[in-house]
Amino acid sequence: MTIPQDSGVSQAGRRANPWLVLFVLCLGFFMILLDTTIVNIAIPDLIDDLGASLDDILWILNAYILVYAVLLITAGRLGDIHGPKRLFMLGLVLFTVASIACGLAQSPEQLVAFRIAQGVGGALLTPQTLAVITTIFPAERRGAAFGVWGAVAGLATVTGPALGGWLVSEWGWRWIFYVNVPVGVLALALAAVFMPDLRFHRRHRLDLSGTGLVTLGLFLLCFGLIEGQSHDWGAVWGPVTIPMVIGAGVLVLAVFVWQLHARRDDEPLIPLRLFADRNFSVMNGVVAAVSFGMLGLFLPLTIYLQSVLGLSALQAGLTTAPMSAMSMVFAPFAGRLADGRHGRWALLGGMTLWTVGLTAVILTAQPGSDRGDLMPGLLVAGLGLGFVFAPLQTIAMRGVEPRQAGAASGVINTTRQLGAVIGAAAVGALLQAQLATSLAEQARTNAAGLPEGVRERFTEAFAHMGSGGMEVGAGQSGAHLPPGTPGPITELAHTTFQQGFTTAMKVTTALPLAVLALAALSVLLVRSRPAPVTIPDQPTPAPTTTDPVTADH
Numbered sequence: 001m002t003i004p005q006d007s008g009v010s011q012a013g014r015r016a017n018p019w020l021v022l023f024v025l026c027l028g029f030f031m032i033l034l035d036t037t038i039v040n041i042a043i044p045d046l047i048d049d050l051g052a053s054l055d056d057i058l059w060i061l062n063a064y065i066l067v068y069a070v071l072l073i074t075a076g077r078l079g080d081i082h083g084p085k086r087l088f089m090l091g092l093v094l095f096t097v098a099s100i101a102c103g104l105a106q107s108p109e110q111l112v113a114f115r116i117a118q119g120v121g122g123a124l125l126t127p128q129t130l131a132v133i134t135t136i137f138p139a140e141r142r143g144a145a146f147g148v149w150g151a152v153a154g155l156a157t158v159t160g161p162a163l164g165g166w167l168v169s170e171w172g173w174r175w176i177f178y179v180n181v182p183v184g185v186l187a188l189a190l191a192a193v194f195m196p197d198l199r200f201h202r203r204h205r206l207d208l209s210g211t212g213l214v215t216l217g218l219f220l221l222c223f224g225l226i227e228g229q230s231h232d233w234g235a236v237w238g239p240v241t242i243p244m245v246i247g248a249g250v251l252v253l254a255v256f257v258w259q260l261h262a263r264r265d266d267e268p269l270i271p272l273r274l275f276a277d278r279n280f281s282v283m284n285g286v287v288a289a290v291s292f293g294m295l296g297l298f299l300p301l302t303i304y305l306q307s308v309l310g311l312s313a314l315q316a317g318l319t320t321a322p323m324s325a326m327s328m329v330f331a332p333f334a335g336r337l338a339d340g341r342h343g344r345w346a347l348l349g350g351m352t353l354w355t356v357g358l359t360a361v362i363l364t365a366q367p368g369s370d371r372g373d374l375m376p377g378l379l380v381a382g383l384g385l386g387f388v389f390a391p392l393q394t395i396a397m398r399g400v401e402p403r404q405a406g407a408a409s410g411v412i413n414t415t416r417q418l419g420a421v422i423g424a425a426a427v428g429a430l431l432q433a434q435l436a437t438s439l440a441e442q443a444r445t446n447a448a449g450l451p452e453g454v455r456e457r458f459t460e461a462f463a464h465m466g467s468g469g470m471e472v473g474a475g476q477s478g479a480h481l482p483p484g485t486p487g488p489i490t491e492l493a494h495t496t497f498q499q500g501f502t503t504a505m506k507v508t509t510a511l512p513l514a515v516l517a518l519a520a521l522s523v524l525l526v527r528s529r530p531a532p533v534t535i536p537d538q539p540t541p542a543p544t545t546t547d548p549v550t551a552d553h
Contacts, residue, residue: 026149228242299427326383
């Protein structure tokens with residue numbers, strides 16, 4: 001029998017207040033996403049307090065996102081098997097306890113281990129949010145719900161630096177982890193009471209071989225992309241190189257896809273029939289591009305705000321706050337549009353405005369700019385971003401059967417994280433290459449009037465900066481000048497860095513902007529009216545002797 005998708009929603013889900021459930025889901029989801037960006041702002045304090053090396057810092061930042069990205073698909077499937085409520089609450093408990101442990105860490109090694117535990121908790125929680133929203137909201141209200149969810153996703157991404165800057169400045173770096181505790185406890189209590197325990201008649205099985213293959217493949221791919229720049233894309237373990245690690249990851253993922261096809265009549269980890277829906281396939285590409293563009297653009301832009309414009313970490317975070325505010329204001333409206341026939345055009349308009357706004361920000365950015373010069377572009381970008389998340393999620397999940405919502409959510413969230421990893425790696429590598437060129441050229445130009453011996457040392461300082469690491473704190477020049485360097489030369493070094501970095505940033509950001517523009521065009525491939533879905537089984541609340549809405553067993 002062919003029926004509308006939303007008829008599969010359980011009576012427990014219907015009796016539960018879906019907007020209250022959405023609030024609980026967004027509370028947990030906000031906390032998880034916030035931790036992908038909030039830690040960056042505490043790097044100087046971590047180095048000073050824990051005696052962390054550069055490699056330690058890289059792993060403190062990346063251990064979380066690596067584990068998070070690798071486990072999302074498996075966690076989504078586990079939600080289908082054991083019920084999204086159980087996995088959501090388990091993820092909350094693990095993430096909250098791991099946050100306490102992170103705040104108590106006494107060494108870089110301890111902090112890396114606890115960040116891994118945070119990543120596991122976040123991966124268990126995240127896919128359940130989309131799965132529950134897809135199941136408890138009827139189709140005509142789902143877009144508005146995704147609008148709220150999308151606003152939270154955008155808010156968490158751009159709020160991290162500002163909130164982290166305030167916490168580090170006022171309370172110390174440990175509070176970027178402790179702040180999760182009251183939020184996690186509140187979300188856990190509300191989830192226990194208000195989330196329906198949704199189940200299906202069909203008994204699911206976990207595809208163990210598929211789980212192993214996708215976990216190994218994604219780990220190798222993400223590890224290679226994250227570590228590539230720090231190893232100069234060369235050797236990482238003896239004769240093993242970064243390209244070999246990435247190639248092995250791609251090969252393992254290819255075997256995983258073959259295994260999915262071979263088990264298509266059984267119950268593979270990812271039902272390939274999900275990708276028979278053109279809208280789901282296209283939206284996976286778009287969500288990867290959105291993350292690629294967001295991480296790829298904010299990496300150089302954050303450095304520009306602090307090192308070129310001389311803003312503090314908190315000031316740099318607050319500069320992007322208006323964009324976040326615009327996104328929050330318009331996301332619910334975009335969700336209502338997505339509930340009707342205009343979801344495709346809302347998404348196309350949002351992607352276009354976001355790309356145009358960010359392009360304006362990059363073109364406006366000059367060494368002598370101030371925050372006000374960037375504001376028009378940021379506001380346009382925020383308006384566009386508000387029209388991206390809700391239509392994107394609504395279009396992606398509209399044709400998904402509720403019993404496969406966990407698997408679909410795991411796939412699309414994994415795609416989002418892979419886009420972020422690839423974007424950060426690609427833009428980071430390109431930025432380093434452009435800096436090596438533009439800083440050296442700018443140093444040679446600006447040093448023309450210096451005495452010959454000083455000129456040589458001046459240009460060498462910037463050559464080292466371009467090929468090595470770079471300091472990105474407010475007011476720093478980035479060059480490794482010796483102690484006691486005269487003031488005029490130090491000032492010239494700062495001017496050189498401002499000019500060279502701005503030039504490198506403009507060239508580098510052409511890549512993420514091109515990716516966003518291509519994603520905007522791909523929205524035209526979306527079908528306005530997807531075919532109705534045939535659902536062989538219905539979700540039902542877990543057996544209970546009391547209120548089915550609050551049952552939790």
